[in-house]
Amino acid sequence: DVKVTQSSRYLVKRTGEKVFLECVQDMDHENMFWYRQDPGLGLRLIYFSYDVKMKEKGDIPEGYSVSREKKERFSLILESASTNQTSMYLCASMVVGVGANYGYTFGSGTRLTVV
Amino acid sequence: GDSVTQMEGPVTLSEEAFLTINCTYTATGYPSPFWYVQYPGEGLQLLLKATKADDKGSNKGFEATYRKETTSFHLEKGSVQVSDSAVYFCALREAAGNKLTFGGGTRVLVKP
Numbered sequence: 001d002v003k004v005t006q007s008s009r010y011l012v013k014r015t016g017e018k019v020f021l022e023c024v025q026d027m028d029h030e031n032m033f034w035y036r037q038d039p040g041l042g043l044r045l046i047y048f049s050y051d052v053k054m055k056e057k058g059d060i061p062e063g064y065s066v067s068r069e070k071k072e073r074f075s076l077i078l079e080s081a082s083t084n085q086t087s088m089y090l091c092a093s094m095v096v097g098v099g100a101n102y103g104y105t106f107g108s109g110t111r112l113t114v115v
Numbered sequence: 116g117d118s119v120t121q122m123e124g125p126v127t128l129s130e131e132a133f134l135t136i137n138c139t140y141t142a143t144g145y146p147s148p149f150w151y152v153q154y155p156g157e158g159l160q161l162l163l164k165a166t167k168a169d170d171k172g173s174n175k176g177f178e179a180t181y182r183k184e185t186t187s188f189h190l191e192k193g194s195v196q197v198s199d200s201a202v203y204f205c206a207l208r209e210a211a212g213n214k215l216t217f218g219g220g221t222r223v224l225v226k227p
Contacts, residue, residue, distance in 0.1 A: 004158075031213045042219040043159075043204070050213070058214075090158055094213055103149050103208070104215060106158040 003027075006091050006107035013114050019078040021110050023091030030096045032074035033104065034058075034066065037088040049074055050096075081114045088112075117142040121205045121218035128195055128225050136190040136203055136221045138179075144210025148181055148188035151204040153220070159204060162190075195225045 007022040025032065033048040035058075045058030047066040055066050063085060067075045074093075078085055088111050092104035121138045128134060140146070147166055151159040163172035165181035165188065172179050179190045188205060205218040 006158075033214075035217075040219070043217040045214065048214065092159075096213065103151075103161045103164055103206075104159075106151075106160070108158040 004091055004093050004105050004107040006089075006110050008110050009108060011110060011112045013078075013081050013112065015082060015114055017078075017081045017114075019081050019112070019114075021076040021078075021089055021091075021112070023074045023076070023093075023107055024072050025074075025093040025105070026072065027093070027095070027105075028071065029093040029105075030071070031094040032068065033092045033094070034064075034074065034076045035090045035092065036060070037090055037109070043090065046076065078112075081112075083114050086112060086114045117146060117207050117209055117216045119205050119207050119216050119218040121203075121221055123219065124202075124222035126221060126223045128223070130197055130225055130227050131194045132225075134190075134192045134195045134199070134223065136205075136223070137187070138189055138205035138218060139185070139187045140205075140207050140216075141186065142207055142210065145183075146210045147208040148179070149206040149208065149215065150177070150179055150188070150190050151206060151217075153202045153204065155201070162203070195223075197225050197227055199223060200225045 004025045034046045035043040049068045065077045091107040119140045149164045150162040152162045163174040165172045168183040202220045206215045
């Protein structure tokens with residue numbers, strides 16, 4: 001089974017700190033994604049990446065950046081954390097394939113609290 | 116872009132009751148639908164999926180049929196258990212790409 005590992009389950013950071021959320025997958029998937037999950041708003045796409053060093057903005061990229069230096073690792077960076085970035089962050093990966101309907105494999109999530 | 120609409124919760128049921136969660140979508144081309152489940156404190160897990168029109172996905176007693184004519188992928192289970200208490204997300208993979216669009220999620224609570 002594909003495994004997607006997020007480095008922290010819970011994080012508490014202070015306003016203005018630079019925060020790194022790490023995500024690693026072990027099955028050589030090309031596509032990786034970062035979502036945030038908030039009550040009443042569902043999952044919203046922050047950034048995604050189709051390959052090493054490639055990145056694309058999702059629906060809510062403001063205040064975030066990403067890094068993909070190696071295929072297995074996709075990092076989400078909060079440049080200067082703010083309280084409105086308190087949320088559950090979910091990383092996902094997906095293989096690229098033709099003729100089959102592949103879905104995402106999700107990590108367990110990181111619950112970030114900014115105080 | 117694509118959008119997914121699912122019924123709002125919470126849905127509260129007794130054990131062995133019938134569960135249905137409606138999901139409809141708007142999209143261009145021929146997207147592919149999924150249902151994901153999120154148990155308390157965990158990430159999302161793939162529950163079932165469909166690839167083409169009239170496909171029925173099934174898993175763990177849950178079923179959903181991909182209806183292109185009504186742009187729907189409703190989730191059903193004939194007899195729920197307490198362990199089915201979770202949040203269920205309908206999602207759509209875009210026709211020409213790899214992004215999924217999610218519905219808002221439906222919280223289901225099954226009482227003994």
